[in-house]
Amino acid sequence: MTLTQVLDIVRTDIAQSLVLFSPELALVVTILLILFVRLFQREGTYLARHLALLGTVISLGLAAYLFNRTSLSAETPEIFGGMLVVDGFTHFFRMLLAAFGVFMVWLCAITAVPSARDASDFFPLLLGATLGMMLMTSSIHLLMIFMAVEMASLPSYGLAGFLKEDRRAGEASLKYVVFGAGASGIMLYGMSLLAGRFGTAHLPTLARELAGAVQSTGGFVLDPIVVAGVLLILVGIGFKIAAVPFHFWCPDVFQGASAEVAGFLSVASKAAALALLARFSLTLAYPLFAADSTAITGALGLTLGLLAAVTATYGNLAAYAQTNLKRLLAFSTIAHAGYMMMPIAAAIGAQSESLYRPAVDAVLFYLAVYLFMNLGAFGVVALIRNAIGSEDLRDYVGLIHRNAPLTVAMAVFMLSLTGIPPLAGFVAKFRIFAVLYDTGFLWLLVIGLINTVFSLFYYVKVLRVMIVDQPEVERPGWQLAPLAMAFNAVLVLANLAPLAPGVWPALQAVTQSAVSWLHLPY
Amino acid sequence: MNDTLLLSLIAFLPVGVAVLLSVVPGSKRELIKTISFAATVVVFVLTLFLVKMYFDLRNPDGSWPTLAERAAAAKQALRSGRPADPKDLVVRYPWIRPFEVEYYLGVDGISLPLIVLTSFISMLAMLASWNIDKYVRGYCMLFLLLETGMLGTFLALDFFLFYVFWELMLLPMYFLIGVWGAPSRVEVDGRVRGGPYAAIKFFIYTLVGSVLILIALLAFYFHPAEPGGNPAYTFDLMRLHEIGQSGTAYSLTFQIVMFLLLYVGFAIKVPLFPFHTWLPDAHVEAPTPISMILAGILLKMGGYGFARIAYPICPEAAQYLAWFLVAIGVINILYGALAAMAQTDFKKLVAYSSISHMGYVMLGFAVWSLAGDPNKWSMAFNGAMFQMIAHGISSPAMFFAVGVIYDRVHHRDLNRMGGLANIMPFYAGLSTIIFFAGMGLPGLCGFIGEVFTVLGSWQFSRTVAVLAASGVILTAGYILWTLQRVFLGTPSPNILGEGHGEGHDLKRFLPDLSIREWVIAVPMVVMAVVLGVYPDLVFRFMEPSVTDLILDLTKAVAGVR
Structure with missing residues (x-):
């Protein structure tokens, strides 16, 4: 092959890749x-925010366009040479x-965090x-x-410490x-x-090698290096997900x-980390389904299941004692x-072709719903902080009399988030529970249901x-700005929508087609 | 009227009005109450129209086409794309296709009386809400949302839809008890009590029950419809009845596990011993109209759940567990009555009397003996269903009576009352009828349900029948004693609070019933009498459906053996 060939x-690959990467x-x-515009910009304008909004909207448009345009194509969807x-x-x-991102910029516009002075620092970090x-x-x-994990983490460190005058923010960032550095190091070691x-870092190849190795040994011989590698990588991902004990x-x-x-961090970072977990563990496990080595996938599924059970239970139990709203939501x-x-x-432990797709589908569905409910909750906390200057639950007494629309939105x-019908959270949870029942993970289903009851305590608190509680002193109410009102209205409607005719099937059609076209090593 | 429109209006008109209320300024209290009351009246009229439509549904020979037949026909119509029969009182539309969930409402003789009862009691409870003056708009919106939840639960024939409506009631109830109930206080023994406490207790108990129902819902959905076949993938209750009664699809173990899951879920609502402890708290702390709703309708949800879901889908388990269920029913009757006797709080007494009376419902369902004549069970089952309606009339009336006196003296201590018959003669007269109706005096509604269940249980076990009948004596004991303490004798010197009784012109402080109170009390009293002397008014609709169900279940279980 000559150099020109x-x-x-490379040229065609890059050209194709760039389109898909748009x-x-x-x-x-x-x-x-x-960053460029700020060179010429006088202080105190919101240009950065407008640009960020434009950028995220264009990015969303391109992503949606590509999703619609590219259907199940025969060619490999790997781009940039398998990166x-x-x-x-x-x-x-x-x-x-x-x-x-669009909602995030919208929220930032409503709550005026960051200030105009900081906007051109804040938004590049956010978009980065x-x-x-x-x-x-x-x-x-x-x-x-x-690299991706680091690229997501480093700006997040900066964002966490963005309230520069607040000592807590500095501590949080540090x-x-x-x-984060510790977790990255551990993950890198595992990698x-x-x-x-296996002599390769290309995940599908690696997974095939693993399956081949398993098959050639005529069953599973516990290779401590492989086990340690997988577990250490899971630690790194677990850190991003904030799974207990990380x-x-x-x-x-x-x-x-x-x-x-x-x-x-609660929505985007979590979504990305869960996506990574799903992709990493499914890619690794998929050739093993075919190789029929249930011991490994079963063990991996059990490990993840235990991690999930502990994480859900711990989170719900610890939340009850919190008085700071952000901590409670954490x-x-x-x-x-x-x-x-x-x-x-369940998808990995079920070891079945026909079951893993609905399982991953349920996760995607949950994440889409989770975006609306959780961002809504944080948005309300931010708006209340702007009005009363506190994020402490004790200062929330009697908010219904001070700002009824915001309180109803919070409700x-x-x-x-508790998962009470007819709200979106219920639908999302229902799908997860259905998957758990279908795959036979009854113990996990029971733990999930018990957790739903646990969670009621603190959400209802x-x-x-x-x-319900009566304030000791009457405090003045306040009005929401129209843009904030619209923000909450959109999110509330999104939470009410799934049981409206056609909404759930439409959303499920999207998640289903996303999952049906999941690139896995055959 | 088209049945799709009618049933949907009944279910969703209240919530629609609630949304409308959100644009009415909160300061226009009278207007808000009037709109809400008008909405409940319209719903009541619609349910009466529903009765007429159900009546028109009869075959030429006077029998009714069963719900299962009508549902199957509607399914056929849906499949073939033909327009559905606009008069069959079954509404089916695909709703959530990936899970085969349908928007699926229907009415038969089991649900119809309960639907009418719901709209009737809701209307009276809304009228009883007139003296609520705290956050009226929020109250009315939640009240109407609650009404949608209740009516939807009775109308839904899709398990998923049923579950959504079932849960929809939780939230309004939580706030109605928490915000409008008694304020939080610390008892002498240091325990925190009050509306917020009772409300969260109610919420958690019911959510635990719902979660168990959710497991059963998933289990039925994924269980094969025939041995070794594909999963059923259906939430259609009629289809699930068919599968459950086929005798081959579900193993006995599966049925028992499912029945027990459903049992706990519904028993919490009924409430059955030992899951009843939320009820006295909720009742005592709730405002009067909410107590009326709670006792009149919410408790019936549990009973309806047994009749519509647990029994028809798991007949073998119900039969297998008959003794256990009978025992629970009897314990409820006796324990509730004894507990009621021990109360000095007027409202708590009525709350425990509800527990006792709901025991008859469980007993009537449970006395299924294969050896015996299914007609006897049918009699007990009919009695239990009637008891639900009768209790749905008498217990809201009792709570209303308690509310009337509470509004005047601001306490509920039975030891600090007395002599009211002289001061408020009309109130005393109406209350006596109401309490006698609760007691089960012949000629009043409570009698019919109790006597039918006890008679039906005779062939199951004479001991059980005797024990259940002795509950009537206990009931008479506490009711008569209560009437004596409240209405007879001379007024307690502390009736208006410590040391305020004497030297007052009590008639001035304790006026007799106002016009509004008359308007609320009289319909319930009239219904108590009418159902007592002419029970056929309800049985006419209820009995054919119940008997069909009994025959199906008996056949299903007999076929297996």
């Missing part, structure tokens, strides 16, 4: 544009993250983290996974950095073990960071991560304080 291949490119361009993969799964998460998260959902190369053992950073970081950033976030890991565990988000 190689160059030709949502990410849109974010890159936006970041550069914001990334653009399959239905990637498309879905890019749309989810871009849509979340989003970019990293998009890459996390599409990486299929161990090295790329590591804690995040230290834990080096796997790559060294969750210690989460409550402190959420409490220290502003509610907006906490919401971002534990709630941990608990929800647990719920979402359950179907992934909807809290009950949706918030409502009780806001609505």
